[in-house]
Amino acid sequence: MALMKRWQQILLLALPSLFAFATQTLTGTINLIMVGDLGFVIIAVVGVSNIIMYNVFAIFSGIGHTVNYLVAQNYGSNEMDKGMKRMNMALLISIAVGVAIAVAGTFASHSILRWTGGSATMIASGDYYLELRFYAMAFGIVSFAIHGFLRGIGDTRTSMIVSIFANVLMVALTYGLCYGKWGLPELGVDGAGYALLIGEALQLVICLFVFWVVKHRQFNTRTFYRPEWKELKLILTESGKLGAQEFSMSVSMYIFTVFVLTLGDLAAAANEVSLSIMSFGFMPAFAFGSTATILVGQAIGRRDPNAARKSGTDTAIIGSLFLLVLGTIELVWAVPIARLYSDDPDVYELAAFLIKTSAYLQIFDGLYNFYAGGLRGIGDTTFLMRASLVLSLFFFVPLTYLFVMVLDWGSIGAWLALYTFLTALGLAVMVRYYRTDWTVVRLKEAGM
Template sequence: MLQNWKKIMLLAIPSLISFATATLTGTVSLIMVGDLGFVVIAVVGVTNIIMYNAFAIFSGIGHTVNYLVAQNYGAGDMKKGIERTYLAFYMCIIFALLIALVGWTMSSELLRWIGGPKSGNLVNVGTEYLEIRFYAMSFGIISFAFHGFLRGIGSTTLSMVIALISNLIMIFLVYALTFGTLGFPNLGLRGTGLAILIGEAIQVAICAYVYFFVLNKRFATRILVRIKWPEFRLLAFESGKLGMQEFSLSLSMFIFTVFVARLGERALAANEIALNVMSFGFMPAFAFGATATILVGQYVGQGKAILGRRAGTDTAILGTIFLILLGTAEFFFAEQIARIYSNDVQVYELAAYLIKISAFLQIFDGLLNFFAGGLRGLGDTTFLLFISLAVSWLLFVPLSYLFIFVLGWGSLGAWLALYTFLAVFGLAVTFRFYRTDWSAVKLREASPH
């Protein structure tokens, strides 16, 4: 068991650092722009939710590359893994252009719809920032596919290094361009958006260099890949399912944010601060979930799926330990943490209250990510799509409306609905993971028809 745990940690820790760096970038950016006022905090929070939705729609491509390449790597058939990755790149470029078009034409309308009757400040302050963030997201979905490939071959350390470089550049530029330091122009919130755009573009450039030059000797990555329609259909179908799964989650969170926005800008700002703090709990959840995908996928490729079940269990145990330790720190230092983001008493007190509620309930989010990661490694994407649609739209959204508006529980009701949803979802995927007939699991192949 100790050998398995060591293997898991060697894969998970670099992923954890990668996600931590991305989260830290968002946190530092939010803290820095927090000095510009609570309206700016609300703009950044709403924009983050919109970006999450934009990313989620197309994130299925990266997730599919991750699990298919993991299976191909385990099976020793990286020629097919490379071909599938190229097909993913073709899809990403097309969708990147679509995302940029949406940002160019619809940014103000999106902010106006979210903010409702009180959207004036959000639209005036945030339209340009949101548009720039859409452009940044166009680069983001391409780099996500690159990282999916790296995780699939178990190269989480290389993925971590790329994330560290790009996110540190991003943090520096946020500081420099937002406040006009070190000889840079003082661009305010616009500067924050430009910093993220530049950082994402640099990340794509680094990923391209690593893929086409560093990894070429090992995997012959510089090849001309023609579209093979059975493989393209497989990639598109799997990407569509995983993308819809992520989108149903993100869109339900989007509606959740719209509900919270109706409580006022201070409530929205407190909600964003609490979500940002709780994202530190999402880090180990995502990192160990990604590790489960890698290990399960590789064992399936080797024809040893039952070992993947053991690896998934060990991954969940280690990830839960991380979440308990993190939740304890968040619970006892909730107010001190919230005051880092804002000096508005109403904002930081409400944020601290929400952080305390979430500190240990985030374990359910961990279960969701650990075992959903394992199911992705199996290729059990249809179940993930259906359960995501069911709990998002038959439970989360109606319950949020009931608790916030009908029962009048405000921000407390919003977060009780959120964690009821995560608990049901997490337990459902855990049950599915252990009810799977692992002896019947096979390598995922494209259908010729």
């Protein structure tokens, strides 16, 4: 009975996050399908831009992840005055970061796209689109911090509603602005960039309304707190470590993409289609990983490390079941799913082959996310950073180079390297989780 109650609590928290992440993933998928009619060069443009923006997001995502676990701990310990001080400082940091991202987009978009090593045609087609993506990210990084706060207090439902609204709007605007529908101008791939920019801007407006208006009565969110150096240092340090963790993975994926681009635009398009489809596996992985952070963090706040450990285990079990079902669907219907993205047989047949290869291997990416979420909940951020840095840059990158550039195994070599890396990372984080001495785990305090 106690087990069923724990699983019910996990699902009540995880399903809204799952729907939110699903909407984000579906938005990217639908957008890619819509721009697919513009040709495989445009597919490659969007794919490469996605990787670039993933890197930008990863560098600063630590702000939202830090808010998430610190607020979860403070919420569990009934110390939300401290949680609000931390949230206010994190919000100011994220706004400053957003401004810096917008400036970088204005002056560096063309150079960054050129550094990917893509063809001259791809660079010319995607220059302004990438600039618009930078502006959208400037808004998105601030919204992510607020979503981190909402999840930290266990309000995954509100976070889901905001995400769904913003992403549905992005899909509609992408269709209208790409192809000139509903009286909107026909802007091609740049229209997709404007759609993301408008959607992210409106999402931030709604997030700020929820934070400053809806949550004010409960948490005094409009109260100004004077920054405390120790707390500010804690947030910057933890954000830096979690950002480095995500960035090491994202930059290795960027290098992975550069290697794939050497195989030609067609291989790049098939790779992007495959990554888009496999991102449906990332969806439950992220959702249940976020749930693990919430439950573990709140249990640590209540000084109940045994419940915290069990929460992480139960979350990993349920999340793995979701991934097994999803992997079966991808394995059986790989070809028709890939054909939704492109009617070019060379593209969809290669993409389907890559999908079948990795259908069940994505369980290891799930293990990484589930147990990393649990480790974030206890503040074990140093290990996460080190494991990610070492395996991403000193294992994944050399392995991809070996399989693609030396052994000349083409796209399949790239994907074998990717999932070998994810398997190693998932197992490493899982072992760390169960080797942790939970009896000595304490709340994260400034100066620790």
